[in-house]
Amino acid sequence: YESLSVAELAKKLHREPSEIIKKLFMLGVMATINQELDKDAIELICADYGVEVEEEIRIDKTDLDTYFDDTIVEVDENALEERPPVVTIMGHVDHGKTSLLDSIRKTKVTAGEAGGITQHIGAYQVEVNGKKISFLDTPGHAAFTTMRARGASITDIAIIVVAADDGVMPQTVEAINHAKAAEVPIIVAINKMDKPSANPDRVQQELTEHGLVPEAWGGDTIFVPISALKGEGIDQLLEMILLVSEVGELKANPTRSAIGTVIEAQLDKGRGAVATLLVQDGTLRVGDPIVVGHAYGRVRAMVNDLGRRIKTAGPSMPIEITGLNEVPQAGDRFVVFQDEKTARQVGESRSMTAIQASRSEKQRVTLDNLFEQM
Numbered sequence: 001y002e003s004l005s006v007a008e009l010a011k012k013l014h015r016e017p018s019e020i021i022k023k024l025f026m027l028g029v030m031a032t033i034n035q036e037l038d039k040d041a042i043e044l045i046c047a048d049y050g051v052e053v054e055e056e057i058r059i060d061k062t063d064l065d066t067y068f069d070d071t072i073v074e075v076d077e078n079a080l081e082e083r084p085p086v087v088t089i090m091g092h093v094d095h096g097k098t099s100l101l102d103s104i105r106k107t108k109v110t111a112g113e114a115g116g117i118t119q120h121i122g123a124y125q126v127e128v129n130g131k132k133i134s135f136l137d138t139p140g141h142a143a144f145t146t147m148r149a150r151g152a153s154i155t156d157i158a159i160i161v162v163a164a165d166d167g168v169m170p171q172t173v174e175a176i177n178h179a180k181a182a183e184v185p186i187i188v189a190i191n192k193m194d195k196p197s198a199n200p201d202r203v204q205q206e207l208t209e210h211g212l213v214p215e216a217w218g219g220d221t222i223f224v225p226i227s228a229l230k231g232e233g234i235d236q237l238l239e240m241i242l243l244v245s246e247v248g249e250l251k252a253n254p255t256r257s258a259i260g261t262v263i264e265a266q267l268d269k270g271r272g273a274v275a276t277l278l279v280q281d282g283t284l285r286v287g288d289p290i291v292v293g294h295a296y297g298r299v300r301a302m303v304n305d306l307g308r309r310i311k312t313a314g315p316s317m318p319i320e321i322t323g324l325n326e327v328p329q330a331g332d333r334f335v336v337f338q339d340e341k342t343a344r345q346v347g348e349s350r351s352m353t354a355i356q357a358s359r360s361e362k363q364r365v366t367l368d369n370l371f372e373q374m
């Protein structure tokens with residue numbers, strides 16, 4: 001460890017902080033409980049207790065993004081295989097994003113197979129003409145922004161849903177900007193076409209002002225009129241998705257260890273931390289040592305979008321896992337490590353950094369508050 005506070009070291013050694021402080025005092029160092037100790041001091045104390053300091057991992061182990069990016073850089077061209085597109089559905093509140101997802105799923109998954117189609121699903125995969133497509137409901141805007149800020153583009157195609165009776169609204173524009181910033185192709189789904197007040201021409205006109213020009217008007221944006229409620233236009237939309245994804249030539253290496261991103265996560269009373277992950281490259285396996293944001297553990301159980309237990313999950317596949325020591329956040333990245341020890345070290349050091357960051361954050365806030373009071 002490059003640095004630990006007295007309290008953290010005490011915890012690791014299963015001793016009282018006061019005992020450590022006393023020892024430091026004997027060594028001629030005056031320390032408080034929150035004092036940061038450098039490597040030498042840590043080694044000295046540990047030697048005194050006859051404990052060996054575990055070998056430090058030499059790269060900055062707090063930066064999961066480094067692992068993520070490093071592993072992405074090592075591309076083995078020969079191992080690359082076609083992977084399904086990851087499609088994110090975005091749009092203004094109530095314009096029908098979730099209805100569209102439900103409708104696609106209903107069209108493509110037989111009721112018996114689906115089991116609980118009514119349950120909320122944030123991510124799933126369907127098969128169209130023998131090709132798979134992964135769908136994501138808009139991850140909360142905050143999470144999406146975090147992902148973007150980190151340059152973590154998880155989506156290959158953005159579907160912007162616009163209600164034909166309502167037209168372009170503030171969050172429609174936001175969604176367009178997100179998609180443009182992520183440099184992903186956009187397909188517009190003009191929804192609620194079944195409504196008498198539907199006005200698709202107006203929607204096209206308004207979107208043209210935001211740079212989305214339909215092909216009929218000389219542009220290159222694909223517009224598909226649909227009714228999520230009635231299930232109309234869904235097949236055309238799916239065909240367009242396949243068309244656009246073929247152009248993208250999406251590839252991944254299923255033989256490498258998995259990396260990806262958290263779609264959503266929560267604490268389950270019985271199962272502990274449950275996280276929905278999107279595998280972006282490689283294959284995730286039950287038993288894999290994994291670091292997910294600041295959480296870590298082993299993949300204990302893995303289920304697919306139909307709630308079935310599975311043992312492996314390949315590229316572009318959304319799955320739910322258990323086995324993490326805490327709940328990660330949407331937008332967090334995950335990396336699989338070869339051995340559990342490394343995963344644990346990386347995980348522990350990451351959560352420690354997070355604690356330190358929040359500690360200094362608190363201090364800053366206190367100072368700000370002081371200034372405000374002055």
Ligand code: GTP
Nearest residue numbers: 092093094095096097098099191192193227228229
């Ligand atoms: P948020 O997640 O709250 O942003 O909304 P959403 O975009 O997911 O919209 P949702 O799918 O929940 O649909 C909002 C309302 O519009 C619901 O009452 C739907 O029944 C209705 N709706 C969705 N699609 C259609 C459609 O094609 N036609 C009609 N008539 N109503 C629709």
Ligand code: MG
Nearest residue numbers: 097098099137
């Ligand atoms: Mg919704």
